[in-house]
Amino acid sequence: MMRHDNPKAIKLLILYASYGDGHLQAARAIQSALEKRGHVQTAVLDLMAKSHPLIHGMARRFYRSSYTKLPSLYGWMYGFTRPMKHDSMLGSFLHAFGRGTMNGIVRQEQPDAIIYTFPSYALPPASKQAARHIPSFAIITDFDLHQRWVHPRIDRYYVATEDLKTELVSLGISGSRVAATGIPLKQSFKPRAATAELYKRYGLSPALPAVLLMAGADGVTPAVLELGERLLARSGALQVALVCGRNESLRKAAALRFAGHPEASRIRVFGYVEPIHELMSLASCIVTKPGGITLSEAIAANLPIFTYRPAPGQELRNAVYLAERGAAVIASRPGQLVSAITRLLASPERLEQSRSALRLLQTAGAADAIADDILARFSLAQEHVQAVGGRGRLLTE
Structure with a gap:
């Protein structure tokens, strides 16, 4: 002790x-x-x-x-x-x-x-x-x-x-x-500016907006692989960073599924990422389970938030609270989620509105x-x- x-x-x-x-x-x-x-x-x-x-x-x-x-x-x-x-x-x-x-x-x-x-x-x-x-x-x-x-x-x-x-x-x-x-939040979580060195480290392109797609070992975001595929198919003007956390079986399945994908160059698959603030600095939005910690990290990074079928309980209530304040979007169908993301990324006005709502929730x-x-x-x-x-x-x- x-x-x-x-x-x-x-x-x-x-x-x-x-x-x-x-x-x-x-x-x-x-x-x-x-x-x-x-x-x-x-x-x-x-x-x-x-x-x-x-x-x-x-x-x-x-x-x-x-x-x-x-x-x-x-x-x-x-x-x-x-x-x-x-x-x-x-x-x-x-x-x-x-x-x-x-x-x-x-x-x-x-x-x-x-x-x-x-x-x-x-x-x-x-x-x-x-x-x-x-x-x-x-x-x-x-x-x-x-x-x-x-x-x-x-x-x-x-x-x-x-x-x-x-x-x-x-x-x-x-x-x-x-x-x-x-x-x-952990002391190492410090939002930072996107740099050429960070883009190179994570294999992402500075020319395309990145969707950070998060999944975890407990309560994996439903249909996370399908969501990745739909995002790639819907628009050639974005890239996906898929983070599987400590779920090694999901990471392997994702790597196998996207290895021969025609748009494989626009998706990167990761396991557990300790400096997640670095990936957040490169992303234009995040799709995640609405747990309190991850939401707080996204808010601190001023990163527009999407949740897909949040589980009933505290996470659904978290998502509803943020959605009511314009800081998150809740989707119940894959197509609805993909459409909401592509609309956001195509509209500088929507992006700024979302980021303004996030700034109102930030605490340093x-x-x-x-x-x-x-x-x-x-x-x-x-x-x-x-x-x-x-x-x-x-x-x-």
Whole structure:
């Protein structure tokens, strides 16, 4: 877990869940931002995997199968549980998972605060006799609010938009406990200008607009290979960068399918691309699953967004939120998607309108802003402790 070589360091426990990749990405982004500031020790933990490995494995398999094979079931479950309260029977049951393990970790590690990037709040017991209050911070990783995130013992929330802040306030959370920082991205994600060197590195032509077609291991964008073919067939005035992520079988299938394609020179197939910001800088638009992290990356890169048949649940709600603000287009049929993309690329006015909508959603440096805010609260708390003679607590608002 945490190092113990610096007793003066602030010790922070960051919890995530491995249902999809976004929660871990957010946790790593915050960990990196905190540790580069010095005098901080962090540990990142999948609490469910540690406390209930068998149940965790079953839950992950259910998540993958329901999300990819039975999306309507996943969407129904998301909608059914979305308004649940923390003290409801279901809410209490879900937040109880891992509590024993959490109590043991807290006793052993003595963290100064706990940061959540997934709403599984196995919080240590609260009582008037408790030796100290352990501050808790929640980083909401979508543009939609599932009420599982809402809990009276969370001291501060970090959210993607002012709209989410308003929604939390409407549920009784004090506005002083919510910061609209944006969703944290990894420190290496820095939008950059397109250069001749980058075009050469990725085998793309600076003469043609590029469509960045994203797919992932979980919830692969449906019919991604068909979409690539349709884009190439519809217009000779574009190129496609197909990113398959860690889905090696998809990468191989794509490479085989397009190897003898008559328009093979206008498509490039990639596996996992760590510096995805580089490809985003070369693209004119992106087709992607509407997960919170990828959408935030596209927004930061000012890259017009298309989603194809977003799965019911948080991703559909993410897509709808952005579409209502003119920052994304939702398509339900391949032809509809291809037509929307070609219309956008053929119209400088449409491109500028989309980019203007994206600029309204941009927030600079969410991970750094969150890290600074958390550490500033420790400084304020320490000043308060000194002022009252050694007694006090963090986040008193």
